[in-house]
Amino acid sequence: MLQAINLSKRFKTKEVVREINMELLAGESVGLLGPNGAGKSTTISMLSSLVQPTSGDVLWNEKSIAKNPEPLRKTLGVVPQEIALYPELSARENLAFFGRVYGLKGELLETRITEVLMKIGLTDRQKDIVKTFSGGMKRRLNIGAALLHRPSILIMDEPTVGIDPQSRAYILETVKQFVEEGMTLLYTSHYMEEVEMLCDKIYIMDQGKIIAHGTKEELKGLVSENQTIELKANLLTENFEKTLIERFPTATLHIEEEVLTISMSKSEEPLATIFAVAAANNVVITSAIVKVPSLEDVFLHLTGKALRD
Amino acid sequence: MKGIWIARFLNLKRKPIVLIMMTIMTLVMASVVGGSSNGKMSVAVAVDDSETTQAVLERLKKEKGYSLLEITEEELQQKAKEDIRMVGIGLKETSYTIYSASDSDGVRNLSLIVESAYRDNSFKQQVIQAGGDDAWAELEVSLNDDQAFLIQTEAMDESEVFRYDNALQSLFGFMLFFVFYTVAINVQFILDDKRSGVWNRLKLASVSRFQLYFGHLSFSYIIGLVQVLLVLFVFRYVLGTNMYDGFWKVVIIAAIYVLLVMAFSVFVISLVKTVSQSSIIISLVAVAFAMIGGAYWPLEIVQSEGLLAMKWISPIYYAMESMKRVTVYEGTLSSVGAYVSMMIVIAIVLIVVGISLLEKRTERYHSSE
Structure with a gap:
């Protein structure tokens, strides 16, 4: 040893x-x-x-x-x-x-x-x-x-x-x-x-x-208390976003073009709710990715993203 | 250590260019600048059939400093017209003519010798004419036995005497200059091995520091020594350069000089980080040392006090002076003891300081991640 x-x-x-x-x-x-x-x-x-x-x-x-x-x-x-x-x-x-x-x-x-x-x-x-x-x-x-x-x-x-x-x-x-x-x-x-x-x-x-x-x-x-869900969808509406916030008050949402990123506690199982809200708001989800933290996420989480020149 | 030698030898086998180039450069430069002569002045001699000229010619043949080429009077005249560098003498019964484009010390000495030979021969003939051959034989014996006065020659303080041999000046100068590069380039392998990580690999294989340094340094030393020996042997035994019976003394001094250059190279690589930095420093320093150390020209002709004061820092100076003293000044090894001791002391100090600094630098490599 x-x-x-x-x-x-x-x-x-x-x-x-x-x-x-x-x-x-x-x-x-x-x-x-x-x-x-x-x-x-x-x-x-x-x-x-x-x-x-x-x-x-x-x-x-x-x-x-x-x-x-x-x-x-x-x-x-x-x-x-x-x-x-x-x-x-x-x-x-x-x-x-x-x-x-x-x-x-x-x-x-x-x-x-x-x-x-x-x-x-x-x-x-x-x-x-x-x-x-x-x-x-x-x-x-x-x-x-x-x-x-x-x-x-x-x-x-x-x-x-x-x-x-x-x-x-x-x-x-x-x-x-x-x-x-x-x-x-x-x-x-x-x-x-x-x-x-x-x-x-x-x-x-x-x-x-x-x-x-x-x-x-x-x-x-160490970094998996939160999970990230990345949704690609057509016709993302303000109402859809608002409803999601009401349903998941601790989550943070970010929309960029046709991609919605939701970050929330790992303990929640949100996919069924998200699809239901989408259907109610006529939003068509084309893909959904639940991101599990990688070693790189752990590394960046611990050491920070600042450049080390 | 054996492993290091094998690796270095294989490396040399694949890249022998430095050793070959530096040896060839020394041979070529020393031959060209030194005139590839054997230290003797070439003199073309034309004689007539008289006894006097034969006697003068015999006397000239006994002189060490001249290489005589016997030719006819016509050939001598022709050569004098065609070759501006030629030195020639036309010997006749009652007169002689010296042909030379320059009035050098060598030509003046030659003239004095010829004149003296004519005078001695004239005296001999007068004695023979007056008293016969027996009288001359008797007189010659008495002249040798009962000299009216004895001429005792003793060298002045060596610093006041200037003797110059162009062939040896060039040979020693270029040999000491070019071997600087050969040894330094070989010593740089230590730096290379440290930078590449080979050094650490060897340490992990339990090769001691002593073995590592000794392996590299002894190989570099031997390569430098081989180069100088090769050059000295070629000049002495192939080209016949006159070394005034000091050949082996020169070899010993050269061996100590190579040690000094090796030590200096260790010191240089201990101050730099990369092989290219070391190469630049070695190139600059070798030229500077050659200039102030008297490798390119005899220091006796240097007027600048500043330049002369700096000669003490040049390793080439110690070797150059020692080599000249045991050859052209016909000195003994003990007469150059001070120079040789200085070379050994400086070599030891530089090796100790160089290796200590290199070891500190090895630690710094690990801090540069």
């Missing part, structure tokens, strides 16, 4: 991580979300023993990694946000290099390289120079380089940034497979649907703090 206990990091006067507590259980897939500058990469760096915390501690199997990070490092694979590869070397040469630094050699190294190349779908391009690769291929190889020593924990820092949808889908499927095989995963991304697809538990960070955490459902519960 990997645990962060009251973890803080200060760079000169700037406190980038503030007393965060996290835990990553064996076989769990955990997402770490946060806007730019939230402190995600610093947190990952501290969790992976690359950066020493200013205060607090990281425990691996209940032992601090501050003085002895070796046991953690042996079982840890980190996929950094950057393409941490040698562009002048071939895919196979890169993997051989990183495998060798993990102490692999001879036939074992060759077997692992072949295995990893198959996993990341680069067997056919193994002899090609990395700088000739597309962004997606580089990202896949970047993941491959972290898998050679068969880590039991994989930390991925935005592994799908700037790549085409096909490569992204391939990477997500591959990571999903790792999770299904029982690998422990800590995943950060700006793409909410990726975290939603891969992770059981999510931590949301902002301004160096963990502002919320829990399962997807628990987090969605």
Whole structure:
């Protein structure tokens, strides 16, 4: 089990991580979300023993990694946000290099390289120079380089940034497979649907703090007291709107062209009433969408919509 | 560390252009500017059949600083008309003519040697005429054994003596200048690895910081050393450049200089964020150091006090001075001990400061998310 206990990091006067507590259980897939500058990469760096915390501690199997990070490092694979590869070397040469630094050699190294190349779908391009690769291929190889020593924990820092949808889908499927095989995963991304697809538990960070955490459902519960119903209708009349307000006094209504948006308490079941009122007012409803909050809604609800430049 | 070496070697194999270009540039520039000579003045000599001219020619052959080309009188006349750079001598029994478009120190020295050879030969003939060959043999022995006075030569304070060898000036200057780029570009791989995340990957694989720095720096050092050795060997053993028996001393100084350049490059990359920033600084600084360090021209001809005062900050100055002193000034390694010690001390300080700053910067990379 990997645990962060009251973890803080200060760079000169700037406190980038503030007393965060996290835990990553064996076989769990955990997402770490946060806007730019939230402190995600610093947190990952501290969790992976690359950066020493200013205060607090990281425990691996209940032992601090501050003085002895070796046991953690042996079982840890980190996929950094950057393409941490040698562009002048071939895919196979890169993997051989990183495998060798993990102490692999001879036939074992060759077997692992072949295995990893198959996993990341680069067997056919193994002899090609990395700088000739597309962004997606580089990202896949970047993941491959972290898998050679068969880590039991994989930390991925935005592994799908700037790549085409096909490569992204391939990477997500591959990571999903790792999770299904029982690998422990800590995943950060700006793409909410990726975290939603891969992770059981999510931590949301902002301004160096963990502002919320829990399962997807628990987090969605934070913003799901209200529901939103979007109606498309012909001949929206003032009377129709007025009647709806009378029927749902706590709801807020907003009309824009032929779309009526109603926001109200989740406890109400309004669709039957809305259709009845519509029929009484000769309003023809062409579509009705009841919106359930997404992870993105949760994220924006918690972190706000203001730009973080 | 072995892994870093393999990766760097493979990288060099794929992109050898810097090493090749810098080596070729050194060879070409030093050859062109230094005149690709072996440190000797080429002199065309035409002699007649007299004993006197043969004796003068033999005397000239014994002089170290001249490379003689024997041609006929007609050829000499023709060459003098066609080649403005030619230096030639027409030796006759009772006179000689020097052909030269310029009145340089070399030509004046040549004239003095020839004149002295004629005078000595005339004295010898007079003695032989008066007392026969035996008298000359006897006199020669007594002249050698009982010298009326002994000439003892001793160098003045080295700073007051100016000896100049154009071939070596160009060779050392361009060699020290171009290897600056080779080493600096190689050291920049540290910055590249830090920026790309490879550095952190290696740290996570439990490669120690010492191994990381030592792997990169030792490889950069060896590449720089290979370049200077290649250049020195080509000039000494292929082109036959005269190094005044100081070849191995030059090699030792070059090895220490490469260490200094490597340390300086570490310091530069510790001050910048990107490889392109580092490249700009290295380009500017290398040229400035070459100018104030005496790589392009001997500092003895520099008049500006300000420029001369700045020479102490240039790594090239220490190496250039040391190399000149162990060659053209025929000094020993201990005579350049102060320069060599300075190079070693500065190298150590720059490496320590550079690596400390780089380590602080590594932390800052994590804060720049």
